Amino acid sequence: MSTNMAFIVGVVHSDPELKQIGQAKYPFLRLSIYTIDSQENLAGQVIPEADWHSVNLYGDLAVKIFEQVQKDSTVSIVGTLKNRNFESGGRWYHSSEIRAEQAEVVSNRKNSGAFSIESPLSEEQMNELLSNDFDIPF
Secondary structure, three states, rough: OOOOOEEEEEOOOOOOOOEEEEOOOOOEEEEEEEEEEEOOOOOOOOOEEEEEEEEEEEEHHHHHHHHOOOOEEEEEEEOOOOOOEEEEOOEEEEEEEEEEEEEEEEEEHHHOOOOOOOOOOOOOHHHHHOOOOOOOOO
């Protein structure tokens, strides 16, 4: 027996946009979420690393989260990992995304003024990391 389950707690990268798909205009929300991991190098410096996750929400869950979330909100997502391959312009691409089955807004940084994910990084280090130009693959 095997189980396909993904669980992340991360920060929403940008204000979300609720879309409607298909003729039935089914609600759809895609969130770009980052998580921060850090390691200490031999010199004792903390080296942060951001991982990016694409999360898709559908139906009532998409509407509920859209009404609650904004840029810099911390969210908890439980779902399944979906992989797909597609061709565009004669080139093949691979995409991994999480299809959310459960989602919850854990906190809203704009309102709380504090980071809700425990991190060894100071707020200044976190802002410096996030100010870098990331090549987001989705």
